[in-house]
Amino acid sequence: MLSGIENAINSVFKPISDAVSGFVFAEVTVFGVTFPWIVAWLVVAAAAFTVYFGFVQFRAFRLATQIARGQFTRPDEPGEISHFQALSSALSGTVGLGNIAGVGVAVTIGGAGATFWMIICGLLGMCTKFVECTLGVKYREVHADGTVSGGPMHYLRRGIAERFPTAGGRTLGKVLAAGAAVMILFFGIAGGNMFQANQSFAQLRNVTGGDDGFLGGDGAALIFGIVLAVFVGLVIVGGIKSIGAVTSKLVPTMGIVYVVACLIVIGTNITSVPAAFGEILSGAFAPEGVAGGAIGALIVGFQRAAFSNEAGLGSAPIAHSAVRTKHPITEGYVALLEPFVDTVIVCTMTALTVIIAKTQFWTDAKATVAAGGPTPDGVTVTSESFASALPWFPYVLTVAVVLFAVSTIITWGYYGQKAWTYLFGKSMLSERLYHVVFCLFVVVGSVLTLGSVLDFADAVLFLLALFNIIGLYLLAPVVKREMTNYRRRRREGEVVRVK
Template identity: 45%
Template sequence: MKKNILGCLCFLGYLKGTAQELQSFDQKINTGFKNMTDWFVDAIFAEIPITSEVGTPWVLVVLLMGASYFTIYFKGINFRSFWTSIRIIRGKYDALENSEILEVSESVHTTDGDQPDTVRAEGEIGEVSHFQALTAALSATVGLGNIAGVAIALSIGGAGATFWMILVGFLGMASKFVECTLGVAYREVTEDGTVYGGPMYYLSKGLREKGFSKLGKVLAAIFAIMCVGGSFGGGNMFQANQAFKLFEHVTGAENSFFYGKGWLFGLIMAILVAIVIIGGIKKIAKVTDKIVPAMVVVYVLAVITIIVINYQIVPEAFMSIIDGAFSTKGVTGGMVGVMIQGFRRAAFSNEAGIGSASIAHAAVKTKYAASEGLVALLEPFIDTVVICTMTALVLIITGQINVGAEISDEQGVLLTANALESGISWFPYLLSFAVILFAFSSMISWSYYGYQAWSYLFGRKKYVSYIYKTIFCICVIIGSAASLNAVTDFSDAMIFSMLVPNMIGLFILTPKVATELRKYKKAIANSN
């Protein structure tokens, strides 16, 4: 016992010493890493020229085209089925899951090949409820992008970017519906009831059904590799780093006890993350179904307070959004530039079309794949239409936006903090608390995404799981202690490169989604 305690203390001391050296080590990492990764980052975020002054990343064009196509194909399901989604969350159709007649996707199998009917006779497939699956996925998308990202978009594109941000939020609902329906339809279940799902499985199994077996395997492997890389960077180190920067700022900046002690903040976060992620999706869902509503309520209440205090300016703010959206003037190339900034922020915030959310939704307890797809379409609405729009309103009415200014993510967070402070002096502390919750929830959900991809590549043995989770927790400390810009840029690029294999699969498997939707609608009609 004493040896174990001594060993732990030595390990913590080693971590402390290592973390304190990370600042100098960071420069060496960035120097060596930059040349190797610049080509990849530049390729993913390469811009297509739209006008002589404005260009847009090609990944954004793909996401928008996909979202528009799915909206048209499913006849505006993002609008027509909105209230059905609410009813599913409220348990209106729970009786369908308990009916004796089992109408399920023929694609769902356990790892030993059992048909789903047999498995469901033995017990219900899935690990979490509809609400828990939604909050687990939301915890990964609702984060610093809703705070810092919105400030950056408005600083470049002005208030009008908000209008286009809302539009893309609505379109993204259709993409979420498609990918999350497929996530459930092609999931796998082990003998102990653990669910494995996501693009890796619907790409490999779904495309095999269509006669593209080799293509499916290649796309699934590419997606999994990119997902693992993204989970370590954008889903982990970036979140920890930005949370620490704001925490350090509101606790006194250079006078803060935590000043220069990112390793300590990271160590605390890493311990909390480890406690949660060791328990798998069930434990993650039990945390996120409490944290996500809490953090959204805390943040939204703070924002609403500022809006109420400045209620006289709200009509003017809305007018500036409308006028700015269709203005032909501006530093970003007029209307097109403003449109691109709104599109960029919305697409990058809700991640619709990336495929990551389908991993969490695949674990839901249901026998109708489309039911979870309908639940998932609420994500972009909550993330972009509600939270991003409220952040934009606060920034506009408090006059924090300086159009044309180039700002960083850290400065974006501070702009929102200043906007909240203009109403009530202690609100930045509330924002700091919300940001830490945002970062924490994003990390635990992305750990699940990354592990699912990791297990697809390396197997489902216990030690494989522990290796991934150990690396993930170490990355929390590194992310807090250092400014690994090259690494996080590369990881962000990996996240958005996930859309390439995912979108190919979504387009090919769209008819499968339509079949699942008809099946679920028929079940609802028969229950009335």
């Protein structure tokens, strides 16, 4: 019966999924180089903002860490959560399977050199996050009950109407905002929910004996989905304060466990570290390589980094908008740390682990790709690399995958709720209806594998970038004014360190 339901859903969504995915991930050729246009759209914007804001991600890095630790924020400032909780909540939506599986694929298809371009893209993406999260706080809405709503739905509508107070400007803002809300809602329910639940159960079943293990029987997926849905429901009903409290503990914990495991593999092969960095640098500029030499490494590296840290997609400003602050630019500074942690640290650690371990599986996979064969399972590439030094680590990796997935579900539950209330109104009934629907899809996602639906969800997530970045270009001068004013206040002593 489940197979019939799955086939029916896929038959309905497949034509839609193929059409949208074909547009979003369509490749263009410039100067003989072929790449997905959406990746270029994200990277060009990141580079443009980096220049426009004077490389703020490097100049303000120390200030960003100070603000994240709460050194410039008083407890009576408007908002719901601390800077660190906002950062943790946003990171919980980006640090996950993309860092584990996506990087494994990147260094297999693009070679070690892809790591260099991932780092470059992550550094550029820091400025995009700075821009969009500043706008998220500036144009957020504080409700009568003290809760906050923010994100691209709000700054695209209000910000563009404020900067271009004409009928055309107001219409453009409303269209971009509505489009962004629809994309966020769909991905929140499908990609940020069902996919995560499905992959969590699949990984648990694999390490417990597969179809012959105790999770291989009929009903196991349903029970898992119900338990997961109850936990997720208890967290998201509490709102961003509850989510921030959970993710501020969950994200650092799982991040530390994962990075420590990377360091163990790297430490076990410490003599190979210089050679690994040599491979990364030489592969980044080599005329020939696994997939198109330097150009292939650049494209793959940029693509995986953009897909991992979500800079420019407009998702993170929803979480960052709830921060306690009266200076919007402060959360922009904090947000620029996000791609640094996600891409420059976590993705690089994963890539180094794969490159240093040099497992036979990775070697064979690269040869297969070079010969035009299929792309390998990224999780397997990474898992095999860890197992080379820590034979038991696939079990720890399973725990990490589940925790990453749970934190992603929680965060996207909040993102989806804000899109839902923007489209259908904010009331207790509306929010509770959304919570029921969202948790129901946690159960559905655990039981079914909805390939076409999830492909469509991935496509609409990146279609967000089309709506969002248009708005970021139009509103960049607003952010620059906020930055200039905040610097002036600091110079004149209006903003002082409180602890």
